[in-house]
Amino acid sequence: MELQCGPYTLEGYSRSTVETYVKVQELNISFDVGKCPMNLVHIPQVFITHFHGDHSLGMTYYIAHRNLAKLETGKIYIPAAAEKDAHQLIRCQAMLEGARRDYELIPVEPGMEVTFRRNTVMRMFATDHRIPSVGYQVVETRYKLKPEFHDLPQQELVQLKKSGVEIVQPTQLPLMTYVGDSTIKVFDWHPEIMDSEVLITECTFLTDEHYEEAAKRKHIHIKDLVPWLPHIRSRYIVLMHFSMRYTHQEIRYWVNHWIPEEYRERVLLLL
Numbered sequence: 001m002e003l004q005c006g007p008y009t010l011e012g013y014s015r016s017t018v019e020t021y022v023k024v025q026e027l028n029i030s031f032d033v034g035k036c037p038m039n040l041v042h043i044p045q046v047f048i049t050h051f052h053g054d055h056s057l058g059m060t061y062y063i064a065h066r067n068l069a070k071l072e073t074g075k076i077y078i079p080a081a082a083e084k085d086a087h088q089l090i091r092c093q094a095m096l097e098g099a100r101r102d103y104e105l106i107p108v109e110p111g112m113e114v115t116f117r118r119n120t121v122m123r124m125f126a127t128d129h130r131i132p133s134v135g136y137q138v139v140e141t142r143y144k145l146k147p148e149f150h151d152l153p154q155q156e157l158v159q160l161k162k163s164g165v166e167i168v169q170p171t172q173l174p175l176m177t178y179v180g181d182s183t184i185k186v187f188d189w190h191p192e193i194m195d196s197e198v199l200i201t202e203c204t205f206l207t208d209e210h211y212e213e214a215a216k217r218k219h220i221h222i223k224d225l226v227p228w229l230p231h232i233r234s235r236y237i238v239l240m241h242f243s244m245r246y247t248h249q250e251i252r253y254w255v256n257h258w259i260p261e262e263y264r265e266r267v268l269l270l271l
């Protein structure tokens with residue numbers, strides 16, 4: 001499905017245990033690859049949160065199809081702890097097909113950041129899940145005129161710049177955050193994610209009967225998300241990764257049930 005979040009078009013699918021990927025058209029990236037539908041193959045950079053199959057198994061398909069189409073090697077970011085096994089997985093699959101693969105895995109760890117496009121970095125943060133996992137935050141640096149130069153005419157500004165005076169200062173804008181699989185602890189550990197313009201987070205479980213299940217499987221229950229809502233400054237809060245136990249109708253019903261009315265307008269569902 002497609003969701004419009006301000007300037008960003010999210011194209012994706014997300015249901016727990018089936019498949020999760022979120023392509024951001026304007027940034028030309030994908031968070032997770034799911035089973036890698038054909039419309040992900042041309043995306044040059046993918047950011048995998050963890051190696052549960054529903055988030056990552058399409059990686060081999062992504063590599064194979066880019067090779068087939070003679071596209072340049074895509075950049076696949078993965079949790080560093082999974083690097084060795086991920087190489088093995090790719091090599092075994094290539095061996096089974098009797099094929100040669102060109103690919104690039106970039107291991108990442110919480111606390112790291114990589115520049116993935118002009119003036120824009122991806123920051124990795126730890127999430128709390130059953131296997132090594134990371135979340136991703138897109139931060140753009142914009143350069144704004146320093147306040148002391150606001151009233152100067154254009155010509156003078158040009159002169160100052162020419163003479164080597166630094167007339168601009170950088171500001172950092174957290175554009176988007178993607179929390180793959182995690183418990184609610186991620187909000188406590190990384191309050192900065194709540195400043196993102198778009199916050200995409202898993203919200204697997206919705207009903208009281210599944211409250212313990214959420215803790216056991218290390219996922220978020222919507223009941224635990226509600227107390228965080230007053231602290232979330234994001235214009236768009238995208239919930240995803242709902243359990244297959246619920247129909248679309250039930251998901252809408254329970255989200256409405258738990259999310260207080262004042263927040264509902266900012267909450268979108270990625271199904």
Ligand SMILES: [Zn+2]
Pocket residue numbers: 016017020052054055181241
């Ligand atoms: Zn998952």
Ligand SMILES: [Zn+2]
Pocket residue numbers: 050052129181
């Ligand atoms: Zn998982």
